[in-house]
Amino acid sequence: xxxxxxxxxxxxxxxxxxxxIECRSLDFQATTMFWYRQFPKxxxxxxxxxxxxxxATYEQGVEKDKFLINHAxxxxxxxxxxxxxxxxxxxxxxxxxxxxxxxxxxxxxxxTRLTVV
Amino acid sequence: xxxxxxxxxxxxxxxGASLELRCNYSYGATPYLFWYVQSPGQGLQxxxxxxxGDTLVQGIKGFEAEFKRSQSSxxxxxxxxxxxxxxxxxxxxxxxxxxxxxxxTGTKLxxxx
Numbered sequence: 001x002x003x004x005x006x007x008x009x010x011x012x013x014x015x016x017x018x019x020x021i022e023c024r025s026l027d028f029q030a031t032t033m034f035w036y037r038q039f040p041k042x043x044x045x046x047x048x049x050x051x052x053x054x055x056a057t058y059e060q061g062v063e064k065d066k067f068l069i070n071h072a073x074x075x076x077x078x079x080x081x082x083x084x085x086x087x088x089x090x091x092x093x094x095x096x097x098x099x100x101x102x103x104x105x106x107x108x109x110x111x112t113r114l115t116v117v
Numbered sequence: 118x119x120x121x122x123x124x125x126x127x128x129x130x131x132x133g134a135s136l137e138l139r140c141n142y143s144y145g146a147t148p149y150l151f152w153y154v155q156s157p158g159q160g161l162q163x164x165x166x167x168x169x170g171d172t173l174v175q176g177i178k179g180f181e182a183e184f185k186r187s188q189s190s191x192x193x194x195x196x197x198x199x200x201x202x203x204x205x206x207x208x209x210x211x212x213x214x215x216x217x218x219x220x221x222t223g224t225k226l227x228x229x230x
Contacts, residue, residue, distance in 0.1 A: 004160060006160075009158065014147070023127045029149075036220075041126070041222060042222055043121065043207075043219070043220045043221050043222045044207065044220035044225070045220075046218070055222065093160070093161070095160075095161075097215070102149075102211075102213045102214030102215060102216050103168070103214050103215070104214075104215055105163060105215055105216050106218075107160070108153075108161035108162070109158035110158055110159050110160040111155075111160065
C-alpha cells in the first residue's frame, strides 16, 4: 500500500504553546486527508477532513480555531494545536487518499502522541 | 449515527491457538465494515473489508471475518496465531465505503509462547 508519514511521532509541549503535526503522503498525491484523535480507551474519532487548496471540514464538536488544519499541497497536511492545554493530550493520526470516491482506500500514518504539561 | 463496539479490550492467546476478535456495529443502512491492525509505532493497516457479496471475507496475513447481519457482527478470526500478530486491532464501519469511518475502541492482542 501507499505510505503516509507523520511527524513527530511524539511531542511534549508546555501548556499555552502551539504544536504542529505534519502528515505527508510519500508516494502519491493526496487529494484528501483525514485527521483523527484517540482518547485513552476510546475509539478513533474523526476530527476533520481536508482537501488540497480548500478549507477543512470539521466534525461537530471540534473547535476549528483550536485545531488548525492546512492542506497547502498535494503531499502535505498539517494540524496545529493552538494554545494547547493538558486536555488536548491525545493520540492524533492522519490518513490520506489519492482521489475521491467511496471505494478509495485511505492510508494511515503512524500517529503522533501529544502530551501537554 | 453509526457506532462500533469491541467488547474485549485485551485478549491473550497462545501462539498457534485460534483467535476470534469480536465486533458489533450499529448502522441503519448496509454497512461498510473494516478491520485494521496497528503495530507499535506503525500506522493502521487495512486487514480486510466487507462492502457487499460473500459474507465471509479473506484478508491479509491469514485473517478472515464474517459479516452476520442478523447479529450486527463482523468478527475477525485466524486459525493459528503467530507471535507477530501481537498488535492492536480496530473494527470500523463506514457510512459510505471509506467515507466517514467510525472506529471501535480497539482490542489489544497479546501472544504468549
